[in-house]
Amino acid sequence: MGKDLIQKSVKDSLFTGIIALALFGPIVGLRTVAKNEVLVVEPKWLVVLLIVIFCAVGRFFINIYTFKKEQRRGESSSLGKAIAHFLDEKGAQIAIGAIAFSIIFPFMPFADRYWMDIAIMMMTYIMLGWGLNIVIGLAGLLDLGYVAFYAVGAYSYALFAIHFGWSFWICLPIAGLFAGMFGILLGFPVLRLRGDYLAIVTLAFGEMIRILLLNWYELTKGPDGLTGIPRPSFFGLPFKRYPDEGVETFHTFFGLEYDPMQRIIFLYYLILILALITNAFTIKIRKLPVGRAWEALREDEIACKSLGVNPRNTKLTAFAVGAMFGGFAGSFFATRQAFISPESFTFIESAIIVAIVVLGGMGSQTGVVLSTIFLIGLIEVFRDFESYRMVAFGGAMVLIMIFRPRGILAKRKPTITMGKHG
Amino acid sequence: MSNTLLDVQNLTMKFGGLVAIDDLSFSAKKDQITSIIGPNGAGKTTVFNCLTGFYKATAGSMYLNKDNNKMDLKKFSDFKVAQKAGVARTFQNIRLFPQMSVLENMMVAQHNKLMVASGFSILGLINSRSFLQKEKEAVKISKYWLDIIGLTNRADDNAGDLPYGDQRKLEIVRAMCIDPHLLCLDEPAAGLNAKESAELNKLLKFIKNDKKTGILLIEHDMSVVMGISDHVVVLNYGKKIFEGTAKETKNSPEVIEAYLGTED
Numbered sequence: 103m104g105k106d107l108i109q110k111s112v113k114d115s116l117f118t119g120i121i122a123l124a125l126f127g128p129i130v131g132l133r134t135v136a137k138n139e140v141l142v143v144e145p146k147w148l149v150v151l152l153i154v155i156f157c158a159v160g161r162f163f164i165n166i167y168t169f170k171k172e173q174r175r176g177e178s179s180s181l182g183k184a185i186a187h188f189l190d191e192k193g194a195q196i197a198i199g200a201i202a203f204s205i206i207f208p209f210m211p212f213a214d215r216y217w218m219d220i221a222i223m224m225m226t227y228i229m230l231g232w233g234l235n236i237v238i239g240l241a242g243l244l245d246l247g248y249v250a251f252y253a254v255g256a257y258s259y260a261l262f263a264i265h266f267g268w269s270f271w272i273c274l275p276i277a278g279l280f281a282g283m284f285g286i287l288l289g290f291p292v293l294r295l296r297g298d299y300l301a302i303v304t305l306a307f308g309e310m311i312r313i314l315l316l317n318w319y320e321l322t323k324g325p326d327g328l329t330g331i332p333r334p335s336f337f338g339l340p341f342k343r344y345p346d347e348g349v350e351t352f353h354t355f356f357g358l359e360y361d362p363m364q365r366i367i368f369l370y371y372l373i374l375i376l377a378l379i380t381n382a383f384t385i386k387i388r389k390l391p392v393g394r395a396w397e398a399l400r401e402d403e404i405a406c407k408s409l410g411v412n413p414r415n416t417k418l419t420a421f422a423v424g425a426m427f428g429g430f431a432g433s434f435f436a437t438r439q440a441f442i443s444p445e446s447f448t449f450i451e452s453a454i455i456v457a458i459v460v461l462g463g464m465g466s467q468t469g470v471v472l473s474t475i476f477l478i479g480l481i482e483v484f485r486d487f488e489s490y491r492m493v494a495f496g497g498a499m500v501l502i503m504i505f506r507p508r509g510i511l512a513k514r515k516p517t518i519t520m521g522k523h524g
Numbered sequence: 525m526s527n528t529l530l531d532v533q534n535l536t537m538k539f540g541g542l543v544a545i546d547d548l549s550f551s552a553k554k555d556q557i558t559s560i561i562g563p564n565g566a567g568k569t570t571v572f573n574c575l576t577g578f579y580k581a582t583a584g585s586m587y588l589n590k591d592n593n594k595m596d597l598k599k600f601s602d603f604k605v606a607q608k609a610g611v612a613r614t615f616q617n618i619r620l621f622p623q624m625s626v627l628e629n630m631m632v633a634q635h636n637k638l639m640v641a642s643g644f645s646i647l648g649l650i651n652s653r654s655f656l657q658k659e660k661e662a663v664k665i666s667k668y669w670l671d672i673i674g675l676t677n678r679a680d681d682n683a684g685d686l687p688y689g690d691q692r693k694l695e696i697v698r699a700m701c702i703d704p705h706l707l708c709l710d711e712p713a714a715g716l717n718a719k720e721s722a723e724l725n726k727l728l729k730f731i732k733n734d735k736k737t738g739i740l741l742i743e744h745d746m747s748v749v750m751g752i753s754d755h756v757v758v759l760n761y762g763k764k765i766f767e768g769t770a771k772e773t774k775n776s777p778e779v780i781e782a783y784l785g786t787e788d
Contacts, residue, residue: 383649391631391638392645394624398632401621408576408613409633410606410702419645516625518659520667520679 111165119158126153193468200471204374208367218366222373222438224478226431229377231458231470232384233427238456239465240388241420242400244301247288247308248455251281251425253315253447255432257322260331260442270334274433281429282422284311289421293414296403308452315444327443333365334372334437341365369438376434380427381467387423389517396420397465397517454478461502463509472510473502528589529554529738530575530706535584537570537762544570546762548584552706552755557732557739559749561773562759563782568742569616571759572708575740576613577605590705607636612704614695616711616742622684626675626694629683630666633701638662669697673727689720693727700731706738707731713745721745725752750774758782 131150134141207213207221230252237245259277262268268276288307292300315322322328333341339352341364352368353360387393395416398406403413436442458477462469480498484491502510530552537545545567552558560568573579575586577600586597588609595609605611621629631638641647641658670676673693678686683694692712699707712728713721729752731737743749749756749770756773758766760782766773773779 386649387645390645390649391635391642394628394632395635395639397624397628398621398635401623402619404578405615405619405621406632407578407603408606408615408619409635409698410603410608411632411635412603412607514623516628516680518627518631518663519625520627520663520676 107166111162114165115158115162118161119154122154122157123150126150197468201378208370215363215366218363218370220478220482222366222370224474225370225373225377226435227455227458227478228471228474229373229380229431229434230428230455231462231474232377232380232467233424233431234455234459235462235465235467235470236384236387236396236427237420237424238459240384240393240400241396241417241424242464243292243417243420244297244304244456245421245424246301246305246449246452246456247311248304248424248428249447249449249452250288250308250311251284251428252432252435252451253311253444254284254425255281255429256436256442256447257315257328257432258429259433259436260328261321263332263437264328264330267332270332270433270437274430277433278426278429281432282426285421285423285425285428286418288425289418293417305449305452308447308449312444312447315447322444325443325445327441327445328436329441331436331440331442333440334368336368341368369434373431373434373438376430380430383427384467392416392419394517457499461499461509463506463511463513465514466509466511469509469511476502476510527553529556530558530740531585531587531589532571532575533585533587535571535574535586536582537567537574537579538582544762545574545581548759548762548764550757550764550767552738552740554589554738555732555736556754557728557741557752558755558757559741559743559753559770560757560759561743561749562765565761566759567762568759569710570762572613572710572740572742575605576611576708577602588706606702606704610703610705611708612699612702612706613708614699614710614712616714618688618691618695620683620691620695620698623682625680626670626683626686627663627666627679629694629698630669630701631662633698634662634665636702665701669700672730673697689716689723692716692720693724696724696727696731700735700737704737706740708740708742710742711744712741713743713748716745718747721748724748728752 127150130153131146133144133146135144136142204221204225208218210217213221230248234245234248237243237248255277258280259270259273262273262276263270288304292303295303316324318324335341336352339350339355341352341362351360352358352364358364388397395406395411396419398411399413399416406413406416435446439446454477458470458473461477462471462473477495477498480494481491484494487494506512528551532551533549535545535548536543548567548571550558560571562568570579574581575597577597580601581598588595588597588611590610597605597609597611600609606613621632624632638658639645642655643652647655667676667679670679673690673696675686675690675694678690683691686694692715696707696709696712709728713724716724725748728739728741732739732752741749741753753770756766756768756770757764758773758776758779765778765782766776768776
C-alpha cells in the first residue's frame with residue numbers, strides 16, 4: 103500500500119508538473135520587453151522552473167494526503183471533526199461567550215474606528231448570512247440574487263426616510279415588508295424550478311433589481327445614488343456636534359463630551375440587536391411546523407406532496423421571511439452609509455453571502471458566524487495586497503471544500519427529540 | 525354500496541399515443557385490502573399516480589367515499605389529495621426525509637393540523653400553550669406508531685441511517701400519520717426478506733382491522749398478495765384482465781397466461 107501510494111503520487115505530481123509547465127511556460131516564461139524601441143522576447147525560465155516545482159511538490163503532498171483518505175472519502179478530516187465536535191459539545195457556552203464578547207467589544211482598548219467598522223461590516227454579513235440561511239440552508243432553495251432584497255430594503259428605507267421624514271424604527275419594518283413582498287414576487291415564477299435552474303433565475307432577478315435601480319432615475323436617482331439619508335437617532339436624540347436650535351443631542355442629554363465614536367458604537371449595537379433577532383427568529387421557526395416543512399421540502403418535495411404539505415406556500419414563506427431579513431439588513435446599511443447607489447448591490451455581494459452560508463455548513467447558525475469571520479476577516483487582512491484579496495478569498499473556499507466538503511459545521515440537530523417528550 | 529371506499533370508473537390515462545391505462549374500472553371496499561397486480565409495465569403505478577393527483581387522468585372518474593361523502597378525486601391536485609381527501613401513499617423507491625430524524629419525519633406528516641395549531645406560526649412564535657399542547661399530542665401519535673413498528677428507541681436518529689426494512693415500515697406509518705381514509709402502498713414488500721415480509725403483513729392487517737383504513741396495494745411479492753389480500757385486481761397492458769379473491773386469482777387461466785405466457 104505504502105509503495106503503491108508513493109508511486110501513484112509521484113506519477114500524478116509529474117503530470118501536474120507538465121500541466122504547470124504548459125500553462126506557465128508561455129504565460130510567465132516568455133515576456134516581451136521593449137529594447138531600443140524593438141520588442142524582444144526575454145525568457146524567464148528560472149521563475150517557470152520554480153513555479154513548476156512548487157506545483158508538482160504541492161500536488162505530491164496533497165496526493166499523499168488524499169490518497170490515504172481515499173477509503174473514507176466524504177468523511178471530514180480529523181482536525182475539522184475535532185473542531186465540529188468541540189463546537190457541538192460546548193455550543194451553548196460558546197454562543198453565550200460570543201454574545202458577551204460582542205457586547206463588550208466596543209469598550210475594548212483596541213477597538214478603534216477601524217475595528218468598529220470591520221465589526222459592523224461583519225455583523226451585517228452575519229445577519230445577511232442568517233437571513234439567507236433560511237432560504238438556502240433550511241428550504242434548500244439556492245438563491246443567488248439575495249442582494250436584491252438587501253437593495254430593496256436599503257432603497258425603501260432611504261426613500262421613506264427622505265421623502266416622508268419617518269424615523270428609523272418606522273421605516274425599518276416597512277423596508278422589511280417591502281423586501282418580503284419582493285421575496286414573494288420572486289417566489290412565484292420560480293416555484294417549479296429546482297437546483298441549477300432556480301439559481302440562474304434568482305441570479306437574473308438580482309441583476310434585474312440592480313438595473314432597475316440604475317435606470318429608474320426619477321425615483322432612485324440612478325447611478326448618482328441617494329444622498330442625505332437620515333442618520334438614526336438614539337430614541338430621538340441625534341448624534342450631532344452642532345444640533346439645530348433647541349434640539350437636544352445624545353451627548354448633551356447624557357452630559358458627555360461629543361465624540362463621533364458614540365454614533366459608531368450605537369450603530370454597532372443596532373446591527374448586533376438586529377442580527378441577534380434574526381438568529382433567535384430562525385432558531386425558533388426551525389422548530390415550528392413551517393420550519394420543519396422547509397427542511398422536508400429540501401429533502402424531498404414529492405414526499406412532501408404525498409403528505410399533504412403545500413409546497414407553494416411553504417416555499418413562498420421561506421422566500422418572504424429570508425427576504426424580509428435581507429430588507430432589515432438593507433435599511434441598516436442605508437442608515438449607516440447615509441448614501442446608497444446601485445454600485446453597492448452587485449452580484450459579488452450575493453456571491454459572498456452564498457459563500458458564507460455554504461461554507462459555514464448549510465443550515466448551521468454557528469457556521470455562518472465562523473465562515474463570516476474567516477472570509478471577511480481574510481479579505482480585510484489582505485486589504486494591503488489588493489490584487490491578491492480575491493485569490494485569498496478563493497483559496498480559502500477551496501481549502502474549506504477540501505477539508506470540510508459539507509461546510510465548517512455540517513452536523514444538523516433534530517428540531518424535536520423523543521427524549522424530551524417521550 | 526355504502527361499504528365501497530373507492531370507486532374507479534372507466535379510468536384512462538394516455539401519454540401522447542401511449543395508452544398506459546385503458547378504461548379501467550374497479551372498486552375497493554372499506555376495511556379491505558385490495559391488491560393491484562400485474563407484470564412489469566402493466567400500469568399499476570400509473571393508477572396510483574392518477575389516484576393521488578400526481579397525474580391528471582385523461583378520462584374516467586374516481587370517487588372516494590369519505591364518511592358517506594362522495595368526493596371526486598379528480599378535483600384535487602397533488603398535495604390536496606392527501607390534505608383534503610385523506611388519501612396517503614408510499615413510493616416504490618422509498619421517499620423519506622433522510623437527513624431528518626425519524627420523529628421529525630412523523631411530525632412533517634402531521635404538518636397541516638400542526639400548522640393550524642401554531643396559528644400559521646404566529647401562536648408558535650410566542651410559545652402559545654395550546655400549540656405546545658397540540659405538539660405534544662402529535663409526538664404522542666408518532667410514538668404510538670413507532671412503538672408498533674418497534675422504532676421508538678431510534679426516534680432521534682436520521683431516517684436515512686435506518687436499515688432498509690425499517691425505512692419501508694417507517695414510510696408506511698408516516699403515511700398513517702395524516703390519518704388517511706385510503707392508504708395506497710406501492711410495492712411495500714420490495715427488497716424485504718421473509719421475516720420482514722411477515723412483519724409487514726402483520727402491520728397491514730393491523731391497519732386494516734384496528735384502524736379501519738382501506739388499503740390499496742401494488743405488489744409483486746405473491747406471498748404478501750396471497751397472504752393478506754381480500755380482493756385482487758389484475759392488470760396487463762393497462763387493462764383489467766381479472767378481478768376476484770386471492771384464491772380465484774391464483775387459479776385463473778387469464779392471470780397465469782399474463783404472467784407465464786400461453787402454451788401453444
